[in-house]
Amino acid sequence: MKNFKLAKVIIFILIVIVIILIFVRIDSSTENKQSRVLENIKLNKENKNTVINEPVKAISRKELDWKLTLVNSENKLPENYEITLASIDQYRKFDSRAIGYLNDMIKAMKNQGITNIWVQSSYRSIEEQTKIFNNKVKKYKNEGKTSEEAKRLTEKVINKPGYSEHNLGLAVDFNYVDNYFENTRAFKWLKENAEDYGFILRYPKEKESITKVTYEPWHWRYIGEENAKEMNRLGLCLEEYIQYLKK
Numbered sequence: 321m322k323n324f325k326l327a328k329v330i331i332f333i334l335i336v337i338v339i340i341l342i343f344v345r346i347d348s349s350t351e352n353k354q355s356r357v358l359e360n361i362k363l364n365k366e367n368k369n370t371v372i373n374e375p376v377k378a379i380s381r382k383e384l385d386w387k388l389t390l391v392n393s394e395n396k397l398p399e400n401y402e403i404t405l406a407s408i409d410q411y412r413k414f415d416s417r418a419i420g421y422l423n424d425m426i427k428a429m430k431n432q433g434i435t436n437i438w439v440q441s442s443y444r445s446i447e448e449q450t451k452i453f454n455n456k457v458k459k460y461k462n463e464g465k466t467s468e469e470a471k472r473l474t475e476k477v478i479n480k481p482g483y484s485e486h487n488l489g490l491a492v493d494f495n496y497v498d499n500y501f502e503n504t505r506a507f508k509w510l511k512e513n514a515e516d517y518g519f520i521l522r523y524p525k526e527k528e529s530i531t532k533v534t535y536e537p538w539h540w541r542y543i544g545e546e547n548a549k550e551m552n553r554l555g556l557c558l559e560e561y562i563q564y565l566k567k
């Protein structure tokens with residue numbers, strides 16, 4: 321009788337071990353790290369004793385879809401990229417999904433006495449970008465540069481059509497598009513608060529070698545609040561942050 325009881329206990333323990341092993345295998349074979357993190361968060365809510373071993377990165381797939389679209393000198397705006405625009409004012413437009421955050425951010429600044437702030441440039445169509453690009457090339461040619469040289473010099477200061485974040489509708493240039501902006505109260509405020517509205521300083525001074533763009537204190541990009549806060553916390557620029565998320 322005693323032996324029978326003991327056997328039952330041993331069988332029970334074996335079953336528990338097998339179940340644990342199955343779960344460990346399923347868990348380690350899960351490719352999607354993100355869903356595991358989300359699962360852990362869920363588990364943690366249900367059971368306070370669960371330990372989370374990984375840093376929490378609650379980035380939803382939806383956010384990876386459009387908020388983090390990378391457009392730079394090596395990444396052209398996707399061919400079939402669809403964008404619905406909304407008006408900031410009579411001339412300027414922005415992605416309709418993000419315009420509310422831009423308006424709220426500017427409103428918050430004004431409410432805090434920073435009235436000297438305006439959107440100088442936002443969405444630019446490929447046609448507009450082409451026009452700006454060609455005008456600059458023409459200017460260099462008029463100065464006596466060869467076509468090739470003029471184009472090369474232009475590419476240093478103006479993105480080729482389709483390679484500008486302004487074509488994406490998620491970037492905004494403030495005030496005079498001048499380095500002086502760095503010394504304004506508006507810039508100081510943005511550095512501290514823009515992330516609360518999902519905006520980031522896109523081309524920081526210390527990241528020029530990675531962004532391949534010279535420091536632009538006036539250019540801010542919308543990537544969503546969660547992403548902006550996480551990216552700033554990690555001290556990364558957008559190129560680095562996207563790499564980091566892909567790992």
Ligand SMILES: [Zn+2]
Pocket residue numbers: 486491492493538539540
């Ligand atoms: Zn810009």
